[in-house]
Structures are given as C-alpha cells and as structure tokens.
Amino acid sequence: xxxxxxxxxxxxxxxxxxxxxxxxxxxxxxxxxxxxxxxxxxxxxxxxxxxxxxxxxxxxxxxxxxxxxxxxxxxxxxxxxxxxxxxxxxxxxxxxxxxxxxxxxxxxxxxxxxxxxxxxxxxxxxxxxxxxxxxxxxxxxxxxxxxxxxxxxxxxxxx
Amino acid sequence: xxxxxxxxxxxxxxxxxxxxxxxxxxxxxxxxxxxxxxxxxxxxxxxxxxxxxxxxxxxxxxxxxxxxxxxxxxxxxxxxxxxxxxxxxxxxxxxxxxxxxxxxxxxxxxxxxxxxxxxxxxxxxxxxxxxxxxxxxxxxxxxxxxxxxxxxxxxxxxx
DNA sequence: ATAAAACCTCAACCCAAGTTGAGGTCAAGC
DNA sequence: GCTTGACCTCAACTTGGGTTGAGGTTTTAT
Numbered sequence: 001x002x003x004x005x006x007x008x009x010x011x012x013x014x015x016x017x018x019x020x021x022x023x024x025x026x027x028x029x030x031x032x033x034x035x036x037x038x039x040x041x042x043x044x045x046x047x048x049x050x051x052x053x054x055x056x057x058x059x060x061x062x063x064x065x066x067x068x069x070x071x072x073x074x075x076x077x078x079x080x081x082x083x084x085x086x087x088x089x090x091x092x093x094x095x096x097x098x099x100x101x102x103x104x105x106x107x108x109x110x111x112x113x114x115x116x117x118x119x120x121x122x123x124x125x126x127x128x129x130x131x132x133x134x135x136x137x138x139x140x141x142x143x144x145x146x147x148x149x150x151x152x153x154x155x156x157x158x159x
Numbered sequence: 160x161x162x163x164x165x166x167x168x169x170x171x172x173x174x175x176x177x178x179x180x181x182x183x184x185x186x187x188x189x190x191x192x193x194x195x196x197x198x199x200x201x202x203x204x205x206x207x208x209x210x211x212x213x214x215x216x217x218x219x220x221x222x223x224x225x226x227x228x229x230x231x232x233x234x235x236x237x238x239x240x241x242x243x244x245x246x247x248x249x250x251x252x253x254x255x256x257x258x259x260x261x262x263x264x265x266x267x268x269x270x271x272x273x274x275x276x277x278x279x280x281x282x283x284x285x286x287x288x289x290x291x292x293x294x295x296x297x298x299x300x301x302x303x304x305x306x307x308x309x310x311x312x313x314x315x316x317x318x
Numbered sequence: 319a320t321a322a323a324a325c326c327t328c329a330a331c332c333c334a335a336g337t338t339g340a341g342g343t344c345a346a347g348c
Numbered sequence: 349g350c351t352t353g354a355c356c357t358c359a360a361c362t363t364g365g366g367t368t369g370a371g372g373t374t375t376t377a378t
Contacts, residue, residue, distance in 0.1 A: 011325085024367055024368080040374085043373080044326070069364090100266055182355085184337090186357095187335070191335090201344050203343095221335090
C-alpha cells in the first residue's frame with residue numbers, strides 16, 4: 001500500500017485485488033475484449049478506476065451463469081473507457097433485469113416443484129413433476145420440460 | 160417406434176429420446192457414475208425406466224448450474240436401480256431446495272440492485288451497488304460482494 | 319546501487335461436460 | 349441372407365474460462 005488517497009490509475013495488482021480477481025483473469029478479460037487498459041512508458045498496464053465497475057458487473061453476471069461472450073456483448077454498448085452515460089447504462093441494466101427475472105422465475109418454478117415432491121410423497125409416477133418425463137415427455141421428446149416452460153427444445157442431435 | 164405399451168427396459172436410443180439427451184451423454188453419465196445400466200446377451204445397454212427420473216433430476220439440477228460431481232453425490236444417496244424411498248428422495252429434494260432458495264435470493268438481490276440503478280441514475284459512484292466496489296470493496300479486498308452477502312471471500316492467490 | 323516485488327509475453331496446461339469419429343458388432347425387416 | 353440402423357469401445361477433439369510457468373523487464377524500497 002503506497003498511500004490512502006484514491007489513485008487515478010490502478011496497477012494490475014491493485015485492480016485485481018479490489019475486484020477480487022486474479023491478475024491472470026484481468027489479462028484474460030482484456031484479451032477477450034471485456035475490459036481495457038493503457039500502458040505506462042515501461043509497458044505496464046494501467047486501469048482506469050471505472051474498470052472496477054466493469055469487473056463488478058462481469059463477476060456478478062458470471063455468477064449468474066451468463067457466459068463471457070454475452071457479457072461482452074452487453075458491455076460493448078458502454079464505451080470502453082469513458083464513464084457510461086445514464087441511458088447506456090440503463091439499457092444494459094434493464095436488459096439484464098429481464099434476464100434475471102426469467103432466471104428467477106425458472107428457479108422458483110423448480111423450487112415449487114421440488115416442494116411438491118417433498119411434501120406429498122409423489123414418487124407415485126403420476127404426480128411428481130420430476131418423475132413425469134416418464135409419462136409425458138415421450139409425447140414431444142424432451143424431458144423435464146415442465147421447468148423450461150417456454151425455452152427452446154434444443155434438439156441434441158440424435159432423434 | 161415398435162409398440163405403444165410401456166416397455167420394461169429402455170434401449171439407449173429410447174432413453175435418450177425420452178430424457179431429451181444424446182446417447183453419448185448417457186454413456187458419459189454412466190462412466191461418471193450418475194446412472195446405471197445392464198447389458199443384453201449381445202452387450203447392448205438396457206435402462207430401467209427409473210433412469211428417466213434420474214435423468215430428469217440430473218438435467219434439472221444442471222440447469223441450475225450444479226456441477227455433475229455434486230449431482231452425483233446427492234444422487235448417490237439413492238439406490239442406483241431401486242426406486243428411491245420417500246425419505247431418501249425427500250432428503251435430496253430438500254437439500255436442493257435450500258440451494259435453490261439461496262440462488263433465488265441472490266438473483267433477486269441483484270435484480271433489485273439493478274432496478275435501483277435504472278431508476279435513480281446512480282452512476283454517481285456513491286449509491287449504485289454495482290458501482291460500489293470502487294468505494295467499499297477496497298476495505299476487505301473482494302469486489303462485488305454486496306451480492307454475495309455471506310459467500311466466502313475466495314482469495315484468488317495474488318495478495 | 320541494488321535487491322525484491324510486481325510486471326511483461328507467450329505457450330502450455332487444466333477442468334468440466336460432453337461430442338465426434340474410426341472401426342467393429344448386433345438386430346430387424348424384406 | 350443381406351442390408352440398414354442402432355449399438356459397441358476407445359481415443360481424440362471441442363469450448364469456456366481461466367491458471368501456470370519460463371524467461372525477461374520495470375518499479376520500488378532501502
């Protein structure tokens with residue numbers, strides 16, 4: 001630690017520590033076009049403090065299972081260095097909000113299904129939604145679709 | 160399709176089609192000890208119909224981002240071939256239910272945070288929870304922890 | 319002035335979760 | 349009795365998301 005005043009630029013180590021990531025991950029994200037840095041005369045990376053927000057968003061989104069490619073796409077709406085303006089950010093955020101809501105709904109449906117299973121001894125084939133593929137799914141070929149409810153079937157190749 | 164009466168044993172192709180998976184995935188799951196089959200005199204696999212439930216559970220859990228290793232662990236509580244009894248199943252299910260609740264809570268926290276961002280123009284560093292790592296996280300070294308709220312810090316090696 | 323810590327690039331490796339393909343066998347219909 | 353499709357094994361490949369290590373440079377602290 002060299003000082004307590006907020007530095008205007010972050011070294012890789014600082015950025016990594018503050019984002020809770022490894023330096024190699026920062027390199028990786030940069031190669032993948034998710035973040036941006038500039039160099040010192042001695043060729044070392046420096047990051048704008050704004051990178052921390054990007055990293056926060058990246059980490060968070062990843063945590064949700066959103067692949068980096070998709071994160072990059074959403075983030076590409078924001079200028080790589082400039083602080084994003086309100087509109088841009090709002091667009092990204094509301095896009096993700098929808099995504100999030102969908103995921104929440106899906107998990108909630110599943111949890112409810114699981115609740116049913118726990119409570120009712122529904123192993124009797126006819127009621128348990130987790131058991132159901134057995135009886136119903138043969139009709140359209142995909143299993144466990146009760147939890148998808150609107151997702152694309154994703155034909156896995158064989159039949 | 161050879162007949163409409165429910166067969167007692169499923170061929171790989173049937174099982175795959177009804178579970179919405181590929182045959183190669185079934186092989187893979189079997190190698191990994193998640194499912195079980197027996198062989199015909201001619202060395203071809205046959206699956207008990209109960210495998211469909213297992214596959215449903217596997218697929219569903221995977222959908223939640225639960226890694227196969229963990230799924231295997233939970234499923235190992237169930238006899239590989241016998242229909243699981245109520246208690247066993249309830250144990251597994253309620254375990255997962257908790258997992259699910261946690262994930263839902265996390266996603267919901269994130270969505271709310273995002274909502275705040277959209278509504279309030281909180282790009283001003285001081286309020287936005289997605290922006291916050293910048294200001295707060297330096298205090299304990301991990302970023303974006305507002306959304307973790309209880310997760311382990313997971314020191315990534317450097318500093 | 320020098321030693322240590324942090325940094326650089328590049329290539330190779332790791333894991334998970336499968337898929338793909340080669341080369342061969344089994345089973346069903348005509 | 350033969351062709352066709354489903355099946356078998358085994359090894360290699362794929363993608364995503366990084367990590368590790370070698371070999372060399374820059375920056376910082378004393």
